[in-house]
Amino acid sequence: MGQVREVDAAEITRAVRELCMEINYKVPEDMAAAIRRAREKEESPIGRQILDLLIRNQELAAQGEYPYCQDTGYTVVFIDVGQDVHIVGADLTDAINEGVRSGYRDAYLRASIVADPVFERRNTGDNTPAFIHTRIVPGDQIRIQVDAKGGGSENKGRHAMLKPSDGLEGVKSFVLRTVAEAGPDACPPGIIGVGIGGNFEYAAILAKRALMRKVGQPHPDPRVAELEAELFEKCNALGIGPQSLGGTQTVLAVHVETMATHIASLPVAVNIECHAHRTGTRVI
Amino acid sequence: MSVELLPDGRKRIRAPLSDEDVRQLQAGDVVLVSGVVYAARDAAHKRMIELLDAGEPLPFDPAGQIVYYVGPTPEKPGHVIGSAGPTTASRMDRYTPRLLELGVKGMIGKGGRGPTVREALKRHTAVYMAALGGGGALAALQIRAQRVIAFEDLGPEAVRELEVEDLPVWVVNDCEGRDFYEQAVAPWRKEELLPEEFRLGAPR
Ligand code: SF4
Numbered sequence: 001m002g003q004v005r006e007v008d009a010a011e012i013t014r015a016v017r018e019l020c021m022e023i024n025y026k027v028p029e030d031m032a033a034a035i036r037r038a039r040e041k042e043e044s045p046i047g048r049q050i051l052d053l054l055i056r057n058q059e060l061a062a063q064g065e066y067p068y069c070q071d072t073g074y075t076v077v078f079i080d081v082g083q084d085v086h087i088v089g090a091d092l093t094d095a096i097n098e099g100v101r102s103g104y105r106d107a108y109l110r111a112s113i114v115a116d117p118v119f120e121r122r123n124t125g126d127n128t129p130a131f132i133h134t135r136i137v138p139g140d141q142i143r144i145q146v147d148a149k150g151g152g153s154e155n156k157g158r159h160a161m162l163k164p165s166d167g168l169e170g171v172k173s174f175v176l177r178t179v180a181e182a183g184p185d186a187c188p189p190g191i192i193g194v195g196i197g198g199n200f201e202y203a204a205i206l207a208k209r210a211l212m213r214k215v216g217q218p219h220p221d222p223r224v225a226e227l228e229a230e231l232f233e234k235c236n237a238l239g240i241g242p243q244s245l246g247g248t249q250t251v252l253a254v255h256v257e258t259m260a261t262h263i264a265s266l267p268v269a270v271n272i273e274c275h276a277h278r279t280g281t282r283v284i
Numbered sequence: 285m286s287v288e289l290l291p292d293g294r295k296r297i298r299a300p301l302s303d304e305d306v307r308q309l310q311a312g313d314v315v316l317v318s319g320v321v322y323a324a325r326d327a328a329h330k331r332m333i334e335l336l337d338a339g340e341p342l343p344f345d346p347a348g349q350i351v352y353y354v355g356p357t358p359e360k361p362g363h364v365i366g367s368a369g370p371t372t373a374s375r376m377d378r379y380t381p382r383l384l385e386l387g388v389k390g391m392i393g394k395g396g397r398g399p400t401v402r403e404a405l406k407r408h409t410a411v412y413m414a415a416l417g418g419g420g421a422l423a424a425l426q427i428r429a430q431r432v433i434a435f436e437d438l439g440p441e442a443v444r445e446l447e448v449e450d451l452p453v454w455v456v457n458d459c460e461g462r463d464f465y466e467q468a469v470a471p472w473r474k475e476e477l478l479p480e481e482f483r484l485g486a487p488r
Contacts, residue, residue, distance in 0.1 A: 043472075044472060046468070050416070053416055053419060053422065054416075054418070054419065056422060057416075057418070057419045057420070057421050057422045060421040060422060060425075061367075061421040065360060065363065065421075066357075066360075066363075066366060066367045066420065066421035066424045066425075067357050067366065067367040067420060067421065068367070068418070068420065068421060069367060069369060069418045069419075069420040069421075070354065070355060070356050070357050070366065070367040070368050070369050070371075070420035070423075070440075071355075071369075071371070071420075072357060072367075108357055108358045108359070108360045108366055109357055109358075110355065110356070110357040110358070110366070110367075110440050111439055111440065112355075112440065121327065123438065123439045123440070123441070125439065150418075152371065152372045152394070152395075152417070155372070169479075172479070173479055173481065176478070176479070176482060177482075180482065183395065183396060183465065183469075184394060184395040184396060184414070184417065184465055185372045185374065185394070185395035185396070187394065187417040187418040233477060234477055234478060234479075237473065237474035237475075237477035237478050238469075238473060238478070238482070239469045239470070239471070239472030239473035239474065240469055240472075241468075241469065241472055243394075243414070243416065243417055244395075244465050244468070244469060245454070245464070245465070245468045245469075246468035246469045246470075246471060246472045247472055248472060274417075274418055275418050276418045
């Protein structure tokens with residue numbers, strides 16, 4: 001066993017705070033590049049106009065006065081904690097939420113979270129709680145990735161427990177149907193995150209994790225990469241285009257993650273990310 | 285007359301709109317919205333309908349007005365408003381016919397509307413328009429003033445009176461039942477690349 005490294009929870013708070021404040025104004029470079037590539041490839045004149053507007057919106061937001069989108073999202077936090085780390089000074093969940101609270105307040109970001117889903121739906125006023133996925137991993141570092149996930153695109157995600165006999169064709173058809181039905185509501189062009197396998201909840205988490213990859217980076221398994229390429233072509237064949245006003249650039253990338261599953265099951269989840277892809281990472 | 289035809293083919297509108305005005309707006313038109321619009325989204329719609337059910341008036345006189353589905357970010361010091369792009373319109377479908385009955389003539393959001401709203405647009409001569417979804421920073425530049433007029437406790441979902449200048453939108457659903465999304469997407473579908481089940485019609 002390695003030496004135990006102490007990390008002050010305040011460092012985690014600071015990292016989360018800074019990420020929240022940055023990502024809502026500055027789209028990551030891989031996303032900006034993907035939008036520029038789409039602008040080059042788009043065949044429809046109105047689609048090109050829209051992509052030009054999105055680039056202007058990006059540039060304006062990067063000046064730091066107006067967030068890229070008014071929906072500054074669910075704050076999703078992926079945190080990988082090295083097993084040789086000892087966090088001191090505060091509870092980890094509280095430390096993350098404190099980062100969200102102060103980052104959203106000080107960067108003038110919108111509070112978009114209600115405390116309960118169906119009773120009073122009272123806004124918590126500070127965008128907490130964050131939606132946290134924690135993993136314990138080897139090592140003595142902490143890796144934090146924050147994603148500001150828009151509600152409009154999140155709403156268009158779908159989950160299905162397919163039958164093993166539905167096979168790959170069933171998966172493809174489910175992904176395409178999800179993208180087709182999302183249409184304009186998910187603010188295309190975006191990224192399609194697909195989780196195949198696992199069980200009921202793992203499929204959804206895989207789909208969300210798939211969105212966290214660098215935009216357009218293919219999966220290391222060539223079979224999965226081939227599926228991504230095929231889905232990419234087919235999603236774009238739907239003709240939805242930027243803002244669903246017609247065009248060849250409906251999705252910027254399709255990312256697929258897979259894992260083991262049960263002999264009876266073929267879980268699939270599709271998580272859609274809009275063009276407001278706001279994510280960033282810090283390592284402590 | 286609240287619809288002005290500009291030399292480049294775009295149309296500038298300003299509420300209050302009459303039936304006559306609405307009939308000049310067709311699916312696919314690019315429209316610049318100026319003047320007053322009322323910001324209201326999910327929670328505000330729910331409360332407005334509760335007011336109506338209780339026999340109370342709406343926070344604004346709806347006759348001829350435009351409702352913008354938006355929940356802005358808080359304004360930074362020195363700015364009128366924060367980021368202020370549209371939110372998904374179909375979530376308001378359940379409430380919309382009631383507002384159209386009371387004379388609302390236009391709505392701005394993003395995404396499609398269901399069949400009930402499309403029918404109600406025809407019946408009440410009203411129009412649904414889409415602003416640039418996710419273009420919140422750009423939209424902020426077109427807003428000249430904001431004032432919270434009801435439900436302040438809802439924070440970003442409070443009802444606001446906004447004064448806008450040339451906010452660009454597309455007419456999606458006009459009062460004759462046309463749908464711009466359907467018209468716009470069809471020519472770009474590559475049927476030959478799609479599986480069988482996707483070839484007939486455009487599932488959306
Ligand atoms: S779907 Fe994304 S881009 Fe569209 S309004 Fe929501 S957060 Fe913004």
